[in-house]
Every structure is written in structure tokens, then in C-alpha cells.
Amino acid sequence: MTDPVYSYENLHRYAKSVFIRIGCSEDQALLATDVLLRADLRGIDSHGIARLSGYVRLWEKGRVNCTPVIKVVYETPSTAVVDGDRGLGLVVAPRAMEIAIEKARAVGTGWVSVKNSNHFGIAGYHAMMALPHDMIGIAMTNASPLVAPTFSIERLLGTNPIAVAIPANEQPPFVADFATTTAANGKLEILQRKNQLAPIGWVQTSNGDPTTNPNETRQGGALIPLGSDREHGSHKGFCLGAWVDIFSAVLSGANYGPWVPPFVAFLEPPTDPVGEGLGHFFGAMRVDAFRPAVEFKKHMDNWINRFRSARTIDGQDHVIIPGDPERMMHIERMEVGIPLNPKVVEDLTELGMRLNVAF
């Protein structure tokens, strides 16, 4: 049985109406919808419209402010700290990235750490904002604790993604966007829905033992940092997740580590916060702050061509350049539509009825 398919335009109209219904301005609703649905277009279904009702529930709990005053609270020529005023990360993040881009225009690079925000959709959206300016974009965020550092049985980190977007000339841009865990939580959710087993190395039990049960994360287990185990470098994945956490939250004054508020509204945030909301970190670097942009982009074309045309293992046509699969998915889904899991359809239908917005 294949999943029902919806057009981008229809999903966009619906999601935007929902954001307006919970109090967002026209502009912010539009932006939040663009960011949210970019995930669906790029095939990162876990971070797209499937999360819409989750955002609404956070708003219902008073944990999201739909009329935020987003402002710079600290700055230097190349840096800023932005207070998101408990806004949707979907609107706070693009504003912070714009500030990074403005600073890069002025002094070569811009770096913005954000506090008092919420989940921001896919990191890649924000990093890619730099591309039309011939800038390299970087985006990171911390997230609800689901990940146990190497040797830990406590969940202290989120899946803390990193995105890096780098422009090329004739080639499409290089866009890496990945959770710093072996597998993103979204991949685990797919296994949970389908009642399938996870590979060893994705999840550990509450005692820290390896397991193939994707439901262990609901029973005190944890996701594992990129690397899977110590012998295969999970301490490096831990370093990456920690790096994201510190840049996103210790630099800005947001909550970090186990203090990051949960995305699911049925779990209360810790009662002893160490900061405000959750945190993000953004960077923009003007390519021509290093060498003429035309030169840089010509060499990026060469880099991409060389890697894509590498000799491959049997059964694979080419090396996958980061961003290629998502870009092709984007084109395909704009044409043929976005498939939604029946449970997501049910959830969106229910949400629409509750808010009196037709799905």
C-alpha cells in the first residue's frame, strides 16, 4: 500500500493557515511554512509537516510565543547573540542567519548564537540561505536529550545536527546536513512505525547494552553518537554533538545538555533550567573574503566533479555528493507531490478539525 500524496501547494496552504490560527503574523506564518515544508521537499519527512501538530501542542502549553520580538542582545562586528523570545525556531533561525549574512557582508564572516528559541526544522534550510550571496553557510542546533555519550547510560545530548552549504559554479552546491548520531531519530521513528529492527550500533538499552529494538529509546535507552561504539569512534561523534551543544547554547545562554526542553509537549521542561529555551549557532563566510569568488567556485566545480566520478564499489554508479539526493527529491516532490504516512494524515486531519482549518 502506498502512502497518499499531497501537492506542495496544498500542504503549504494548510500549514500556513495553522500557523496563522495560532497567532503568527502573515509573514511569520509564511516563513515558518517555507522552512517546515522544505524538510518534506528534501525527503527529511521526520522534520516536516509531520511535526506541525507538535509545534501546535508546544504553543498550547505556552512554550511557543507566536508574536516574538527577536533581537540582538550582544554583538561585535563579526558576532551576535540573538534572543528568540520563545518564538518558533522556524522563524527565529532564518532571522539569525540573516544577521550572520549581514555581518559577513561587512567584515567577511558572521557568527550568531541563539538562545530562547525552539526547534528550527532542518539545519540545511538555514545554511543554504548563504548560497545566493556567494557565502558558505553553517547551521547547528541542540535538541532534546536522546543521545548517550560514549560510556554513559544517561541521555545528555540531542541528535544535534550540523549543516554546511558551499556554493559552486556550474555544479549544484555542496550541502551536508546530518545528525551527529549514527542514525537520525527520524530513521528510528520509521522503524518504530514499521515494526522493524534497527542495526546494532544505532541504539543502546537503559543499561548501555547494544540492542536492535528501536523502541528502547522509549524505555530509558538512547541513541548513539556517530561511530556506534568506542572501537569505531563513537567518542568522535560525542565530540561533534558536544561541539554543537556548546556553540548553540553555552555561547548564547540557552539550555544545554540534559537541560534542553523536550520537543514533545507531554514532557515538562526541566525545573532547574541553566539558560533560556534551546540554542542554535549559525555562520556565514563570504567566499571572496578568502579568494575571488569565481576562482573558488571554479575549484568547487572541479572538487565535485572529481569526487562524483570516482571509481566505485560494485553496484554503485557514483559517489554521492552531499546534497544531491535531497536536491533531486525536491525536484521530484514539487512535480509529483509529497507522500504522507497515514498516521501523519490522521494527525493533520485531527489538528485541522481542532483548529477549524480544513486539511
Place this chain on the structure above:
Amino acid sequence: MTDPVYSYENLHRYAKSVFIRIGCSEDQALLATDVLLRADLRGIDSHGIARLSGYVRLWEKGRVNCTPVIKVVYETPSTAVVDGDRGLGLVVAPRAMEIAIEKARAVGTGWVSVKNSNHFGIAGYHAMMALPHDMIGIAMTNASPLVAPTFSIERLLGTNPIAVAIPANEQPPFVADFATTTAANGKLEILQRKNQLAPIGWVQTSNGDPTTNPNETRQGGALIPLGSDREHGSHKGFCLGAWVDIFSAVLSGANYGPWVPPFVAFLEPPTDPVGEGLGHFFGAMRVDAFRPAVEFKKHMDNWINRFRSARTIDGQDHVIIPGDPERMMHIERMEVGIPLNPKVVEDLTELGMRLNVAF
């Protein structure tokens, strides 16, 4: 049989004499020796004095310039490109990091990409230069191609390490320093010397098949990006290695990917270079470009304490904070000396005789 042990002072005196013998100034010989031996002190034996004869052989081939004029060739308030003039990376890198620090002092952050350099020792040394200034330090470098991207059977990337050093207050700093592969090449060299097998996931054969043979990298095989295989996220390790390569070399105008010159002098550099020498990338961020340093460092103490005291799996006392093992090794080796593998002793003795420097 335990390895013979040498005092830091003796090894320092010897290495410095060697650098002077091949034409380095007193200052540059001192700096190169400090950087090189920091690897031995921190327990990263593969990158320390064991490589001294390798640097000398590169000089003998005319591939290292011991009297480089290191200069900024392009800059903005927050960025610079440095031309290393074919100098030892051991002296080019600290100079570039100083420039990053100067720029951070002026505008909040500083970012320096370097071309025309050589291998720079351990990334951690350079990143840690930021710490006394209450800055966060970042260091990356590309390196000789040994690593096959996911699905590739060609070696297109080096082990391309990343180091991030973050100051705390009462706690020692957070210092992550890791190759973006499952295992560093140095770990493989240890297995090769001891005739031991590698875990599956570290190395692939020339056909791209998994192997436990650590010598496959000498027979057309390759190291594998962090993640080990596609199912466990090796494409993310590839993203990391690619990121390092592009920031270090495409931004600066150095050689990238398979064009990076080999460290071993018996292999000739590619005859169709796409840039000059190899590349590095450095960043310095003033902590107080984001929030008052005392606040930041207090929260770093809290972060480190919380993670270090996490509940652990059976058999482990605590979660390892990045930098802890290396710092303790540094203290120990300053006290009891640095053990050297007999093959390294032999190599250094031979080198000393050849250069007329007593080992």
C-alpha cells in the same frame, strides 16, 4: 618488553638540533620542536618525533623550505589567506593561528585558510593556542589521500582532522582533536607494527570490501570515514572530511582531494596540481564576543561537571571529557618520560648519524 623511555628535554634538544641542521632559524626550530613533541606528550605518538625523519626527507627532496616567508596574501577584517611558502606546517600553522587570534581580538572572530604548507603535527596544538586568550580555537588540515568516500574505491581524502578547544574556568578546557575517519592512520600503523588485525569498519580492500588486514592500505585499500559503513553513517564521516578539505584548500588555493601531496618523500606529488602545497584552516572566536567570559566559563564548568559525572555503563568510572586523557598523558610523560618504539629509536639514531646530530 617495554619500550625505552626518553626525557622530554633530551628529545627536545635532539629534534631542535635536527631542525637547525636542515636550515631552520633558532626561533623556527624551537617552535617546530614544541609543536612536534606536543604530540608525544599528549600520547599521539604517530604525529610526534616518529615523524621527524619524514620531515627531513621531504626537505631533502626540496619539498620543504626551511626559511619560509610566511605572509598574508588576501584578507578582510575577520579573515585571511596565508601563503606558507612551502614552510614546515609546524611553523606555518602557529603563525596562521596567531593571525586568527589577532583578528578575533579586533572584530570578535578570526578565520584563516592556509595554502602552500606542509603537515602541521597535531591539530590540537594550534586550536589550544586560543585558550589563554579566552577564545575558542578551531584547527583543521587536509592530508595525503588515504580515505575512500562512501561507495568509492579510490582514496580521495586524508584523515583530515578537526580540533576544537574551548576554555572553562575551574575545569580544564574541552579539547576535541580527532581524525574524521573511523580510526586514525596512527592506530593502523600500531597494528601493522604489531602484526595485529584491525576491527571490521576501519579499512577496506582495493575493491571496497571490508577487511581486518591493516596492511591493505599499502595494497590499494583505504581507510574508511567515521561511521564505518553507509548503514552506520559513513556518509557523515565523508561530509566531515570533505568539509575540512574544502575549508583548508579550496578556500585557500592549496591542493585538495587526491591532489594533496603525499607525506612520504618516496612518493612524488601529483604532476597536475590544482593548488599549492597542502592546506589548513584555523578559527579563533573570542568568548566575550558572545557573552561575558566569566559567565561563559562558569557554564562550561557546569557542562563539563555534568557530563563527567553521568551514570556510566558497567566497568567505566566516568564519561571521558574530550582532552582529559591527553592532558593526563602530558603530565605523566613530562614526569616519567616518553616511550619510543624500537623502530623509531633506530630511525632517529640513523637520522642523527646522517646529519651529525647526537641522538
